[in-house]
Amino acid sequence: MTEKENCCMRTKERSEAELRDLVNRLNRVEGQIRGIKGMLEKNAYCVDILNQVSAANSALNSFTRVLLENHIRSCVAEDIRDGKDDKLEELLGTLQKLMK
Amino acid sequence: MTEKENCCMRTKERSEAELRDLVNRLNRVEGQIRGIKGMLEKNAYCVDILNQVSAANSALNSFTRVLLENHIRSCVAEDIRDGKDDKLEELLGTLQKLMK
Amino acid sequence: MTEKENCCMRTKERSEAELRDLVNRLNRVEGQIRGIKGMLEKNAYCVDILNQVSAANSALNSFTRVLLENHIRSCVAEDIRDGKDDKLEELLGTLQKLMK
Amino acid sequence: MTEKENCCMRTKERSEAELRDLVNRLNRVEGQIRGIKGMLEKNAYCVDILNQVSAANSALNSFTRVLLENHIRSCVAEDIRDGKDDKLEELLGTLQKLMK
Numbered sequence: 121m122t123e124k125e126n127c128c129m130r131t132k133e134r135s136e137a138e139l140r141d142l143v144n145r146l147n148r149v150e151g152q153i154r155g156i157k158g159m160l161e162k163n164a165y166c167v168d169i170l171n172q173v174s175a176a177n178s179a180l181n182s183f184t185r186v187l188l189e190n191h192i193r194s195c196v197a198e199d200i201r202d203g204k205d206d207k208l209e210e211l212l213g214t215l216q217k218l219m220k
Numbered sequence: 221m222t223e224k225e226n227c228c229m230r231t232k233e234r235s236e237a238e239l240r241d242l243v244n245r246l247n248r249v250e251g252q253i254r255g256i257k258g259m260l261e262k263n264a265y266c267v268d269i270l271n272q273v274s275a276a277n278s279a280l281n282s283f284t285r286v287l288l289e290n291h292i293r294s295c296v297a298e299d300i301r302d303g304k305d306d307k308l309e310e311l312l313g314t315l316q317k318l319m320k
Numbered sequence: 321m322t323e324k325e326n327c328c329m330r331t332k333e334r335s336e337a338e339l340r341d342l343v344n345r346l347n348r349v350e351g352q353i354r355g356i357k358g359m360l361e362k363n364a365y366c367v368d369i370l371n372q373v374s375a376a377n378s379a380l381n382s383f384t385r386v387l388l389e390n391h392i393r394s395c396v397a398e399d400i401r402d403g404k405d406d407k408l409e410e411l412l413g414t415l416q417k418l419m420k
Numbered sequence: 421m422t423e424k425e426n427c428c429m430r431t432k433e434r435s436e437a438e439l440r441d442l443v444n445r446l447n448r449v450e451g452q453i454r455g456i457k458g459m460l461e462k463n464a465y466c467v468d469i470l471n472q473v474s475a476a477n478s479a480l481n482s483f484t485r486v487l488l489e490n491h492i493r494s495c496v497a498e499d500i501r502d503g504k505d506d507k508l509e510e511l512l513g514t515l516q517k518l519m520k
Contacts, residue, residue, distance in 0.1 A: 130265040139260060146257045153250045160242055165230040166291035167314055173284050174317055180280065184273050185519060189512050191266035197508060200500045208497060212489050214267055217274055219485060219518060285419060289412050297408060300400045308397060312389050319385060319418060330465040342460055350453045357446045360439060365430040366491035367514055373484050374517055380480065384473050391466035414467055417474055 138190060145183040152176035184218065238290060245283040252276035284318065338390060345383040352376035384418065438490060445483040452476035484518065 134142070156172050192211065199207035234242070256272050292311065299307035334342070356372050392411065399407035434442070456472050492511065499507035 130268065131263045132265050133263050134260075142260055143257055146253055146260070150250060150253045150257075153246055153253065157243055157246045157250075160234070160239060160246070163231045163233050165232050166287055166295060167310055168230065169287060170284065170291070170314055170318070173280065173287070177277075177280060177284075180273065180277060181519070184270065184277075185516060187266055187269060187273070188515070191270070192512065193508065195266060197500050197505070200497050201503075203501075205497070208493065210267055212492065214270055215488070215515070216485060218270070219481070281419070285416060288415070292412065293408065297400050297405070300397050301403075303401075305397070308393065312392065315388070315415070316385060319381070330468065331463045332465050333463050334460075339460060343457055346453055346457045346460070350450060350457075353446055353450045353453065357443055357450075360434075360442055360446070363431045363433050365432055366487055366495060367510055368430065369487060370484065370491070370514055370518070373480065373487070377477075377480060377484075380473065380477060384470065384477075387466055387469060387473070391470070395466060410467055414470055418470070 132195065134190070142183065142187060145179065145186065149176055149179045149183065152179060188214075188218070232295065234290070242283065242287060245279065245286065249276055249279045249283065252279060288314075288318070332395065334390070342383065342387060345379065345386065349376055349379045349383065352379060388414075388418070432495065434490070442483065442487060445479065445486065449476055449479045449483065452479060488514075488518070 152172065153176060156169060156176065159169050159172065196207045196211050199205075252272065253276060256269060256276065259269050259272065296307045296311050299305075352372065353376060356369060356376065359369050359372065396407045396411050399405075452472065453476060456469060456476065459469050459472065496507045496511050499505075
């Protein structure tokens with residue numbers, strides 16, 4: 121299946137390296153969230169918890185940035201080269217949500 | 221153990237209702253992160269994933285806000301009433317991190 | 321006029337040093353905004369403008385942080401010491417707006 | 421001068437309507453900043469000032485979003501169509517800064 125067909129079908133085949141990197145990033149976030157639950161259950165001090173939440177938040181933002189970059193470099197660039205501007209408009213909508 | 225002793229020891233005993241609410245919020249975030257991993261593994265389209273990430277991010281921010289509010293209402297207010305301003309300075313440092 | 325009367329009347333007398341620092345920070349932001357208008361009028365490249373906007377945004381955020389810190393250190397702490405918790409609730413509402 | 425030459429020279433000729441819209445947005449922000457200075461000089465209450473800062477911040481963010489959208493729709497799309505990917509990489513760098 122080509123990149124182009126991919127995008128039309130609202131699916132996307134990612135390279136194995138890309139997929140592994142993205143899944144690893146999410147595993148890290150998931151571990152951080154579980155760690156924060158553990159802290160709550162051990163009556164940890166609020167500020168210590170907030171510092172861990174800050175770290176989880178940064179990790180989730182990095183995931184977002186990497187996924188967005190991959191998306192722009194592949195689907196969006198591909199479609200613009202093909203003279204289709206829908207992806208461009210969709211991207212602008214997505215950026216608007218992410219920058220709120 | 222009183223609230224005051226709590227804060228000195230960098231632990232905090234939360235009411236059962238508060239603890240349950242906080243843990244539930246984290247469970248929701250954890251579920252969302254796992255859902256996003258599932259989407260990646262099924263080759264979901266980037267923009268659909270980004271929308272889910274946005275939702276997980278909002279849920280994590282709500283958790284932060286609730287925890288911060290509880291902290292200000294209990295530990296910080298308590299210490300200020302006792303004429304100790306360390307918690308106040310610590311809070312300002314935490315806010316600075318959270319507002320970046 | 322005491323600090324306490326101040327807060328009740330929804331006004332606040334600031335020290336001259338504090339006022340000057342805050343006004344200087346806003347002057348800087350105002351200068352940056354005017355600089356960005358000048359760039360637009362000289363047809364500057366979008367990315368160069370966006371970098372300047374980023375700088376103006378950081379300066380405005382610093383102003384916010386300083387003002388918020390002064391507010392917490394004076395009005396909020398003062399009121400809590402007096403056993404009035406309205407300021408506390410008001411602060412939580414303000415934080416919620418600022419952290420969105 | 422064509423769009424393409426424009427982008428190479430790191431300048432950009434904007435339509436009169438686009439330029440006017442962008443300048444108007446900045447004029448609004450500048451007016452808000454001046455208003456906040458006036459509030460400080462009249463000893464306004466911190467929370468009332470913080471609400472105005474919030475509004476100025478939103479207006480500045482809207483300006484950023486509009487400028488970024490114009491940039492993506494014109495320079496970036498144009499260059500991708502021409503097979504040049506520098507603008508794409510530059511855009512990703514800009515997004516990274518704006519999403520911090």
